[in-house]
Amino acid sequence: MQRYFVAAEQFGNSDIRIIGEDAHHAVRVMRTKPGDKFIVSDGQSRTALVAVREATPMLIRAEILEMLSADTEPSWAITIAQSLPKGDKMELVIQKGTEIGAYAFMPFQSERMIVQYDGKKEAKRIERWTKIAKEAAEQAHRNRIPSIEPVHSWRELIQSFGSYDLVLFCFEREGHAAHGRGIRSAVREWIERSDSASEPSVLLIVGSEGGFTDREANEAEAAGAVMVGLGRRILRTETAGIVGLTCLLYESGEMGGA
């Protein structure tokens, strides 16, 4: 069943409204008409099954038939911090990461970043990334749209560590067989040590094509990050976040099992 996100103010007590580009898409492309049913979420907590009463390219008004409680959000809030990669790789990270279940994305700058960072283009890019997250969240039937944080400097990234229960730093040292310690042992040790009963918030830090310098790794470690590896193969920058996120969700119990 088709799923849409609307702003909280368009989500009423008995009906919901879809406006703007979404209404245009629903009527012109998806051929939505009165009587059609779909699922609407406010991107935060409310999700409902609705039936369309009125459908124009400018406005769709639909009646709430049933509030749904089905929660499709993971219990661990995992933020992927990705050093800005080349081309449209950030889009792949956001699309796939949203499907799999990331909580948020934090682009950041690092020393060996290959792209030229352009602050002027930032607003436009954040806008585009937010749109990709929204579409992927709809497609994946999520209740929540992951947030896209502004591009952080290296300093701001380090300063953000305090906001997370666990900070993991994906680091591969050329020529080292072990590529640091496996993410599984690091996370399990943390779980055993941690006395918090609540679900953790995790920051998963991934380098760009050029990787990290030793200085950056040392700084991150000194600030509390745990160095981890993602297996014995070298992953492309846009693959590492997807793989790390999947590992964390697997460990958290999202894929079943006790």
Place this chain on the structure above:
Amino acid sequence: MQRYFVAAEQFGNSDIRIIGEDAHHAVRVMRTKPGDKFIVSDGQSRTALVAVREATPMLIRAEILEMLSADTEPSWAITIAQSLPKGDKMELVIQKGTEIGAYAFMPFQSERMIVQYDGKKEAKRIERWTKIAKEAAEQAHRNRIPSIEPVHSWRELIQSFGSYDLVLFCFEREGHAAHGRGIRSAVREWIERSDSASEPSVLLIVGSEGGFTDREANEAEAAGAVMVGLGRRILRTETAGIVGLTCLLYESGEMGGA
């Protein structure tokens, strides 16, 4: 360090030869010259550190300095069986699956497949997919290039089940909260039940955009496949294999931990 694959017959006792397109690429694009060092693998068992002695766009001859034993291959041999998806999504599955550590890829046909299958174009596509697997294996520093099997019919897919220790069928039933049983519980139960001490070969079956019909799911289950889900969100067809593969490697111990 740059890594190349050569055919077994180009891998001698004291030197190796790189010919054809690889030699051209190495000399013209990578500017390889005498004295340069890189790593060469025969794609099966032998890997060596070599030093270039002669470099032309037609032939590179390099001396073996040291045989390397570093094995970057996962202990579980996981084949991703992917119902043919639209556009170039199969390429993404092969590229990312190779990086992460898939053993082989088996494209197959199913009822709700959206693409028009064209047997005449098959040889060309298999050739392109094989090239993508080779490049991704080089980039990921793997010792082995995953094999690309010919496009299987549904019948051939079912008949292949006997060649694997474990067959997992990713299946999502619309509207079901649990989307089948989580892959983690299914795999752990299989490990407990299994009395084999050796590392398993696993077939991971993923549907195309349209998913599977109930008839297909029932047939696969009757033939011995275990139905599994990959979390509470709906994954795109090209994401499911990548996520399932990562989960299996995580469980196998590839990401550290006991």
